[in-house]
Amino acid sequence: MRILQLDGQRVALWGWGREGRAAYRAIRTQLPRLPLTLFCSAEETADAVALADPLLAVETAASAERLSAFDVVVKSPGISPYKPEAQAAQAQGTRFFGGTALWFAEHAGADGFVADTVCVTGTKGKSTTTSLLAHLLRAGGHVTALAGNIGLPLLELAESPVPAFRAIELSSYQTGDVAESGARPEVAIVLNLFPEHLDWHGSEARYVEDKLRLLTGARPKIVIINADDPHLAGLVLPDSEVRHFGHAEGWHLREDLLYRGDTLVMDTLSLPLPGRHNRGNLCAVLTAIEALGLDAVALAPHAADFKPLPHRLQTLGVRDGLTWVNDSISTTPFASLAALDCFRGRRIALLAGGHDRGVDWHDFAEAMRHDAPLAIVTMGQNGPRIHELLLPLAQQGRFVLSAAEDLSAAITQAQAVLGHDGVVLLSPGAPSFGPYRDYVARGRHFAALAGFDPDSISAIPGLGIA
Template sequence: MASLDGRKVALWGWGREGRAAYRAIRARLPSLPLTLFCSTAEAAEAAALNDANLVAESDASAARLSAFDVVVKSPGISPYKPEAVAAAEQGTRFIGGTALWFAEHAGADGVAADTICVTGTKGKSTTTALLAHLLRAGGHVTALAGNIGLPLLEALEPDIAPEFWAIELSSYQTGDVAQAGVRPEIAVVLNIFPEHLDWHGSHERYVEDKLKLVTQAQPRIAVLNANDPRLAQLGATLSASDVRWFGHRDGWHLREDDLYRGEAFVMDTRALPLPGRHNRGNLCAVLTAIEALGLDAVPLAPHAASFRPLPHRLQTIGTRDGITYVNDSISTTPHASLAALDCFASRRVAILVGGHDRGLPWEDFADAMRTHAPVAIVTMGQNGPRIHALLEPVAAQGGFVLGEAVDLDDAMAQARAALGGEGVVLLSPGAPSFGAYRDYVARGRHFAELAGFDPEMISTIPGLGIA
């Protein structure tokens, strides 16, 4: 943070991450002139701070951005935007709040001690929260922060120093760790599927950016999924890191529903509050990371039974008139929708899919519906017509009811009608909420409201912060 002093610095974005960056910089550098690039409404909010050294404007053009030495940008703003690329070519350095936090936590050996970073296309939030839960169950003061809902810069100087930091990182943030020049203690990578193509520009660059957490940040220990082909191949190239595998018979893995450590049976996982086999498989990642910290993971495994599932992630809201409502609003890829359907394979299901169109392919989803279709599929949102067109030939074979809705309210009405008073209405859109909703939380809350439940009761993420 001190290296920003005397430089021309701007903030780009005024969401929670942007506000956290402002407060952190201002706490260390109270008189540093700052320019904020944001919307007109956000500029009015910033003006209310009465900070004479803060100027807000909306013209985040290449010319304006290139006037600064450093731009601290919010994670949702892509560094591949043309104006950002042009400014970077002129010498402007773009960093994120995650990079600032890690730079402040570098040890003498260049390692951010006791940091466990978790990333992956699917399951990273639940995995990170479960990691914090088990560490706390073992009596360790643990911080749960990052992309899960608490920006790292909001915990820059905590009142209580945690023994461990359980940090979720999105693909927007993984490169920040490498950019800080700091090695995480442990990096966990769960899986890699196509995602966020609008931010990264291509699937290849998404994979490259996602894996920067291990390829460039070079953690002391990398915990990788032995069942992911790309990660299995990557593991052999990480000479700078000690690699530990989960999902392998030599370590923590599942045999059907049973949890094993090597050849030793540990517990039956069927009763755990971890919806879907993929989430129970990620328990293996958590236990492998705990062992990488030098702790005994075996006695901690049973504490997974007291884990509270996170909201908007295969979250059963309740049952009304014979229909159970499941909120998986955080689902933003077709693969996530398929995983959600697999969780309810034995039930009568009507799934709601579609949202903001980022160009992800739905052909594999359509192919899967030839043999594993639910009772009904209702499409909606910007990419709804594209998904509907792919599914029409399959539905014509009589496999399932196919509906096309104008909005979520209409989609739920069609789903209820198709189920006829018995089954599961599953919101697992496989697409972001942009356009129709502010974020996936707002979409999930609206789903709960339409189902007749209190949205305030479903949105709290348990365990955030230090405990």
């Protein structure tokens, strides 16, 4: 649905974070006389009222009855469409869209495709992959937009200069929006699928289904998927051309060496891409560049100039003999395992735990039987559940296990075990909700507690058009 198609309809906004404010501005720009109702928290009402918009009504109770009074509700990504009140309103005919859906509908061509656009999703690595894609395209002299879930809502993306390409990160909250928009991306990448955001999606099966709607619903022209992921490798997509990365016939790694088919291209070990999984995702980026009709072999060496993103296996520095690593964006136990693998052979104290979304940590515990760090400090809402699961292994002497009330106490306990030699690794494997607004706030607090300047480590380079 295009924004002008909202004219004459009863429209509400649900959520007043950055995405909600971007949706408001986009709608107001095209439809200055359209009455709008905003559903937001009590804490957000003052900001909305300060707009002094006589056609904006502000309410704090998004009940099923109130939502049902509207033809269209433009909701923020963090609000699940599976909430009972949303489901009840949908049953009464209310349609729910996000800002992502509005943007894609606005930019679809006559053939339905959003040309020169690459969408990137996956449980882990999507931000680094999207940013790396934009970096390599720009290194080739192409004006490229970098936006989406990475930190710039699509509806905030400037229209000038017109980019040659767009690199767009999508969370599992947004992939369905692309399908709902009726638009088709030119290229879509899906990196991997692990259980995550189960409280939003309701189940692991629905999470996978929602994530894959970028492929099954939006029907990109070219789909790029991980040949090694069991959820992805066997997908049949009759409306798309499917290309694999991590496959011997295309872009893949042999140990740390990057190959295109049987041709050796470069050694990736020295690249500023933290973790082998991110070096593997370079293969996805190069496959996408080829899908856009460009010379990926020529652009691959520019990965050496890539600037790693904050809060993603970010080495802050060394203090008192300890290396401090901020992986605050880690929100699944699989991410924590990948982080541990990056520092294999070092003395590591892992800080694990956060908001409890009901994700299963048994695979993580099983991995700790054979390849555990020196110490694990549990914390957060799901800390006690993780601690209980790991306790039998700790009692066998496989690692030192302790529990902390908060991040500050967890750091103190990690320092006590490591002394002046080792790695303090914040890779919580869980969201930050509760004590922190988001993973950025958690990472900034970790940096401050470790003695580093939070402002100097938080900027995401390259957002927008460059």
